[in-house]
Amino acid sequence: MTSYQSLHEGWTVSGGDLVDVPAAVPGCVHTDLLTAGRIDDPYLDENEKKLAWIGRTDWTYATTFSYTPGSVRADLVCEGLDTIAEVSVNGSPVAETANMHRGYRFGVGPLLRDGTNTLQIKFTSAYAYAEAQQQRLGRRPNAYDEPFNFIRKQACNFGWDWGPTLVTAGIWQPIGLHTWSVARLAEVRPQVTVTGGVGRVELRVRLERASDEPVTISASIAGRTAQATVDGVEALLILTVDDPALWWPRGYGDQPLYDLEVVATSASGELDRWSRRVGFRSVRVDTSDDGFVLVVNDVPVFVRGVNWIPDDVFDNRVTRDRLASRFRQAAGANVNYLRIWGGGRYESSAFYELADERGFLVGQDFLFACAAYPEEEPFRSEIEAEARHNVLRLASHPSLVMWTGNNENLWGHEDWGWKPALNGLSWGSTFYYDLLPRIVAEIDPTRPYWPGSPYSGSPDRYPNDPAHGTTHIWDVWNTDDYTKYAAYRPRFVAEFGFQAPPTYSTLRRSISDEPLAPDSPGMAHHQKAADGDKKLQRGLENHLPAPRDFDDWHYLTQLNQARALAFGIEHFRSLRPLCAGTIMWQLNDCWPVTSWAAVDGDGHKKPLWYALRDSYADRLLTLQPRTGAPLEPGGPQTEIEPGAVVPPAGEPALVAVNDSRTPWAFSATVTRRNLDGDVLASAVLGATVAVAGSTTLPLPAGVRTPGDPSVEFILAEIDGHRAWWFFAEDKDIPWPAPDYTATADSTKVTVTARTILRSLTVFPDRLHPTAEADRAAVTLLPGESVTFHIESGVPLDPDALTRRPVLRCVNDVAR
Structure with a gap:
């Protein structure tokens, strides 16, 4: 009674001077042209600059398919079209679309013929559409000189301070022909709750009908069943499960998932079927006392989070296996929360299924970022349809614990000079305060909604006040030193970060500059942040010895990034329970670039990843400045000169933080040494x-x-945990010339120190891109040894593993 025919074969794409280029569906025009050899790889060198014409060109995708009449209805199902599309079948127009972020279904039965049929989708230039809307409605403030806020398309396609400007077009999600009779399951909306040990599934089902024949809807989960016969189009089924196994975030318990199935039948037989895996858990946000505490199954969870951006500019290259690799990296860094940033996409089913299985908590931004958005038509209707589509699509996933209205738009409106520029024009506020919360309350009332990131809990309050709700801390990167993190006492930090270049192997694959230099053409092109290199340099000058060459610069900037985030995270975690979470910017990259990521665009771990693993450990031992006064929420209490290193506000104290599930009894040895x-x-x-x-x-x-701050430090030790406190910056410490013995084979490097070795790190990817070590930035005292275990798909040169530039420490720069 129902069948689905995938329409992924035989496509061509044409545009400009290019005709009938073979095309992959799902996909996009950039990857099609790259596969056909018509363009150079936009990720390499400065090739991106040569490809701006693609986003300003109209593109037409075409294919043929076979059809045999039989069912009453035939629908063309387009799960995602990017973006301004005209769809036609056999030369007859079917529909026009203008939203990348939603799916479509079009009845095409009367247009089909027995045998061969043609399907054509013409994509108008996204620029042409957005610029026309901008001219019609009036400019709105925007973080970048691009019209991304005038089209419902992935904003970062238009470039960002970590991403290229590659404006895509194409059939980016599956497309197919669905034939059916009598009725189909048009909408299945599960609400899964658990109270007092009883799980409850409320299923609201809506049918689309082709006849008046009675339809029976059956649902089952965990051996429980419910059934209803429907003469109309809607039904409510309720199933209860006694004492279900609860779904827990990773680190708090297991992630049991239950198969939920819904079947529609009639006298004619089975009509349609829907299934998902769901989990029983409760979630809320405790905002009492102006805080922001995520509570799952009535247990407060300290968020150890990372921000997530699209893992590739071209979504068709983000496979389930690639996502699984990122999830393994996040888990390995002791992360429990992924925030999906609002300038990208509503993430894929594969993303959420992996999060469900592996216990990651997920916060999903609605897709508004760093700009004022028009509220006029057609945008208001498109945004409502988009929100309804995606809230319904994702509501069954237990990993999803938060909907957020936008990224930085409330802050931008208040603090970035938007109000005079807007001069009364709409900017998105009714979306964030009215439309989106109403949709969430209607379709997905089991999850909290938060109007923006950052947001301080009330429209009347400054939106980025660290003393209330969620905050973003970006003065550290933009104008100040990372030691300024210690001047903040936030309730919840949803963004903060510090840059570094990608791994050396990623640089060498993507940039052909000879010689490589921080400001060589390819390096400069792959630095998208405003004054990014100057900010990197400021960070180095505040803390580390001056680099003598590119190898020094690369090592030291990566080390400084790792130290900056470790400094911030350990400070924020030490404020518990005042602070209830940190979401660092960012886990991943979408291409090879100097950025805030811990994992670069080729999927390689930067030293920051290892620092995250240590700073996000279940049990954290850290040395922090304390004055003895009670900690109050807020930001810097005094004006701090931009760029200055902020001296510790107090004397060092030992702080132990326990995010494990058992009490931590410890006895630490703390020494002051030279x-x-x-x-x-x-x-x-x-x-x-x-x-x-x-x-x-x-x-x-x-x-x-x-006694002498320049040559002394504090070391706290217990059960393999170590915490360091240096009284002086590395640049001001008279480090001895490094003296050590090192031995290696392809699988390990063992170093025994004769002198102190500061932040000893091995970079095996310099020998082969697949090679990585199990640790980084290890400080050894004289007489101590460490073994770095190396994973590599090929044998590595043992001698090269034991010397510069593969084996590095601060001492060898300071000589």
């Missing part, structure tokens, strides 16, 4: 840290007070 490793003072400090708790222990005066 660069020779000699113990100048010591103490043993102990405590028991409750589950989801933190403990601060003051250090004895003899340990916390240096």
Whole structure:
């Protein structure tokens, strides 16, 4: 009674001077032209500059398919068209679309003929459409000189401070022909809740009909069934499950998933079938006392998060296996939360299924970012349809725990000079405060909605106040040193970050500059942030010795990025329970670029990834400045000169943070030492840290007070945990020339220190792109050893593994 015919074969694309280029569906014009050899790889060197014409060209996709009449209805199902499309079948117009972020279904039965049929989709230039809408409605403020806020398309296609300007077009999601009779399941809306040990599934089902024949709808989950006979088009079925196994975030328990099935039948037999895997769990946000605490199954969860951007500019290259690799990297870095940023896309079913299976919490932004958005038609209707489509599509996933109205638009309206520029024009506020929360309340009332990121909990309050709700901290990167993080006492940090270049192998694959230099043409093109290199340089000058060559610069900028995020995360976690979460910017990249990512565009881990793993560990031991005064929420209490290193606000104290599921009883040895490793003072400090708790222990005066700050430091140790406190910056410390022995084979590098070695790191990807080490930035005292274990698909040169530029430490720069 129902069948689906995929229409993914035999496509060609034509545009400009190009005719009938073979095309892949799903896909986009850029990858089609690249596969056909018609363009150079836009990710390499400065090739991006040569391809702007693609986004300003109209493109037509065409194919033929066979059809045999039989069913009453035949629908063309387009799950995603990018973006301004005219669809025709056998030369007859079917529909026009203007939204990349929603799916479409068109009845085409009367247009089909027995045998061969033609299908054509013409894509008008996204620029032509957006610029026409901009001219019609009036300009709105925007973070970039691109019209992305005047078209419902992935905003970062138009470039970002980490992404290229590659404006795509094409059939980016599956397309097919659905034939059916009597009725089909037009909408299945599950609401899954659990209260008092009883799971409840409310299923609201809507039919589309081709006849008045009675339809029976049956649903089943966990051995429970419900059934209803429908003469009209709507039905409500309720199933209860006693004592279901709860779905938990990773680190808090297991992730049991239940098969939920819905079947529509009639006297004619089975008509349609729908199935999902769902999980029983509750979620809410506790905003009492102006905080922002995510609560799952009545357990507060400290968010150890990362921001997620599209993993490739060209979505058809983001396979399930590639997503699984990113998820493994996130899990390996002790991440429990992924925030899907509002300038990209509503993520794929594969993304959410993996998150469900692996216990990641997911926050999904609605797709508005860094701009004022018009509220006039056709945008208001398109945005309502888009929101309804995606809330319904994603509502069954237990991993999804938060809907957020936009990225930085509330902040931008208040703080970025938008109001005079708008002069009364609409900017999106009714979307964030009215339309979107109403849709979530109607379709997905089991999840919280938050109007924006950042947002301080009330429209009357400054939206980026760290003392309330969620905050973004970007003055650190843009104008200040990373030590300024310590001046903040936020309730929840939803964005903060610091840049570094990608791994050396990624640079060498994507940039052919000879020689490589921070400002060589390819390097400069792959730095999209405003004054990005100047900001990198400021960070180096504040903390590290001056680089002598590109290899030094590459190592030191990556090290500085890792230290910056570790500094911020450990400070914010040490404020628990005042601070309830951090979401660093960002986990991944969409192409090879200097950026804030921990995993670069080729999927390789930067030193930041290893710092995340340590700073996000279940049990954190850290040395933090404390004054003895109670910690109050807020931001910097005094004006700080831009770019200045902020001195610690207090004396070092030992802080232990416990995000494990059992109490942590520890006894730590804390020593003050000199660069020779000699113990100048010591103490043993102990405590028991409750589950989801933190403990601060003051250090004895003899340990916390240096005799000569330039050559002394504090080291706290327990059960493999180490925390360091240096009284001076690396650039001001008289590091000894590095003295060590090193041995290696293809699988490991063992280093034994004769002198202190600061932030010892091995970079095996310099020998082969697939090679990576199991740790980074290890500081060794004289007499200590470390073994770096290497994973590589090919044998590596043992000698090269034991010397510069593969094996690095700060000492060899400071000489």
